[in-house]
Amino acid sequence: MAWDFETEPEFQEKLEWMDEFVRDEIEPMDLIWNHSGDVFDTKNPATRAVIAPLQDEVKKRDLWACHIGPHLGGKGFGQVKLALMNEILGRSSWAPRVFGCQAPDSGNAEILAHYGTDDQKKRFLEPLLNGDIVSSYSMTEPQAGSDPKEFKCRAFKSGDEWVLEGEKWFSSNARLAEFLIVMAVTDIDVPIHQGASMFLVPTDTPGIEFIRHVGLGSEELGEGMHGYIRYDCRLPEENLLGGPGQAFTIAQTRLGGGRVHHAMRTVGQVKRALDMMCERALSRHTQGSVLAQKQSIQNMIADSFIEIEQFRLLVLKTAWVIDRGDKAEARKYVAAVKVQTPKVMTDIAGRALHIHGSLGASNEMPLAKLWAQAPIMGIVDGPTEVHRVTIAKQVLKDYQPSDGLWPSMHLPPRVVAAREKFAQHLELEIGNQ
Numbered sequence: 001m002a003w004d005f006e007t008e009p010e011f012q013e014k015l016e017w018m019d020e021f022v023r024d025e026i027e028p029m030d031l032i033w034n035h036s037g038d039v040f041d042t043k044n045p046a047t048r049a050v051i052a053p054l055q056d057e058v059k060k061r062d063l064w065a066c067h068i069g070p071h072l073g074g075k076g077f078g079q080v081k082l083a084l085m086n087e088i089l090g091r092s093s094w095a096p097r098v099f100g101c102q103a104p105d106s107g108n109a110e111i112l113a114h115y116g117t118d119d120q121k122k123r124f125l126e127p128l129l130n131g132d133i134v135s136s137y138s139m140t141e142p143q144a145g146s147d148p149k150e151f152k153c154r155a156f157k158s159g160d161e162w163v164l165e166g167e168k169w170f171s172s173n174a175r176l177a178e179f180l181i182v183m184a185v186t187d188i189d190v191p192i193h194q195g196a197s198m199f200l201v202p203t204d205t206p207g208i209e210f211i212r213h214v215g216l217g218s219e220e221l222g223e224g225m226h227g228y229i230r231y232d233c234r235l236p237e238e239n240l241l242g243g244p245g246q247a248f249t250i251a252q253t254r255l256g257g258g259r260v261h262h263a264m265r266t267v268g269q270v271k272r273a274l275d276m277m278c279e280r281a282l283s284r285h286t287q288g289s290v291l292a293q294k295q296s297i298q299n300m301i302a303d304s305f306i307e308i309e310q311f312r313l314l315v316l317k318t319a320w321v322i323d324r325g326d327k328a329e330a331r332k333y334v335a336a337v338k339v340q341t342p343k344v345m346t347d348i349a350g351r352a353l354h355i356h357g358s359l360g361a362s363n364e365m366p367l368a369k370l371w372a373q374a375p376i377m378g379i380v381d382g383p384t385e386v387h388r389v390t391i392a393k394q395v396l397k398d399y400q401p402s403d404g405l406w407p408s409m410h411l412p413p414r415v416v417a418a419r420e421k422f423a424q425h426l427e428l429e430i431g432n433q
């Protein structure tokens with residue numbers, strides 16, 4: 001019977017090497033180069049010099065860009081192994097870049113590998129996989145994110161070129177990207193899910209205008225990493241990615257694994273928050289004892305441990321479901337993981353912050369920053385409400401309405417049926433009394 005919570009020894013060795021490598025060689029980078037965008041700036045000579053030998057080491061150990069499947073020329077680790085790797089990588093914002101799997105480039109590479117022509121692979125995928133350039137994904141619009149039916153950005157044929165017209169909002173890393181993957185409506189006469197297409201758009205294409213570089217939360221206004229972009233440009237025919245009308249099929253390829261990796265990185269982050277919580281609870285003395293001896297603090301630690309274990313198992317099961325290839329089942333699980341990610345982060349980072357008091361709220365611990373990321377995780381890649389709808393629809397598919405007025409578990413008829421089933425024994429019981 002295959003039911004195992006252990007990792008096979010050869011892969012466990014790789015994970016142990018990664019654990020040490022990330023801790024000793026990569027995590028210190030987060031303390032120096034920690035502005036938004038630093039990780040994606042492939043032109044910075046200082047960070048290039050630091051990460052180049054680290055990337056070489058990762059490549060030597062066959063751990064580079066492991067998200068690319070074997071049929072597409074990658075390692076073919078599968079999602080469970082990738083999830084376990086991402087649990088470690090989540091501890092550092094630099095680690096995914098050093099391992100060649102940072103979002104959104106990992107998802108963009110995946111769809112290029114799947115749908116790109118040989119020429120597109122050579123031009124866009126190869127430098128992306130080599131880590132020489134970064135890319136951006138441009139789907140959300142200023143007036144619409146979670147409802148694509150409201151999308152207005154259009155592309156239409158003019159001679160042997162495509163004309164791309166419209167605005168996109170929150171295209172992450174666009175200002176540093178060499179190219180963008182842009183979703184545009186190409187057929188207005190069919191529902192958007194059949195009428196949108198994907199385009200490969202080099203960022204130096206004439207007619208691309210950055211209206212603003214939008215930042216997150218407390219970042220400087222206008223200095224952020226999320227592009228508000230106006231497109232009014234012409235693209236050669238060969239810049240269409242996949243077929244016309246295929247945008248949503250392509251987008252789906254991109255998001256499944258990515259959400260699991262995000263979630264597992266969150267596991268890595270909240271485990272660290274629990275570590276900090278426990279250390280502080282054992283160290284801080286107040287009202288006659290260390291915090292760890294107070295029941296309310298013990299509750300927080302216990303709840304955090306339980307939530308991490310539950311979430312980790314859900315993420316690993318989701319990865320396993322994806323590996324088995326049942327797409328409908330995978331959709332349900334991926335959505336579940338997506339819903340749970342911000343919740344686990346809010347709860348555990350929030351408790352860790354709280355237990356540290358003013359120090360937790362300060363910028364001298366990483367907890368306030370982590371906690372502030374949680375609500376953002378509930379919006380990226382679609383808001384929680386939308387994913388809940390996906391889960392409910394998938395769950396409901398396995399059910400039918402009850403026959404007649406009463407639910408199938410209504411007790412009175414079931415008791416009658418049970419009495420009939422055991423009539424002989426019941427008669428005996430009464431007879432013996």
Ligand SMILES: Cc1cc2nc3c(=O)[nH]c(=O)nc-3n(C[C@H](O)[C@H](O)[C@H](O)COP(=O)(O)OP(=O)(O)OC[C@H]3O[C@@H](n4cnc5c(N)ncnc54)[C@H](O)[C@@H]3O)c2cc1C
Nearest residue numbers: 137138139140144145146170171172379380381382383385
């Ligand atoms: C950090 C970050 C990075 C991002 N990077 C990218 C990127 O690289 N490329 C890109 O294209 N986009 C990107 N996005 C955009 C992201 O995909 C959208 O923000 C997301 O899809 C939600 O769209 P919206 O912001 O327009 O919110 P809306 O669609 O306006 O939703 C706002 C709120 O309305 C409610 N709501 C929406 N739909 C429903 C519903 N069906 N039922 C009930 N309530 C609902 C929810 O509370 C939701 O949070 C990024 C966003 C963030 C925060």
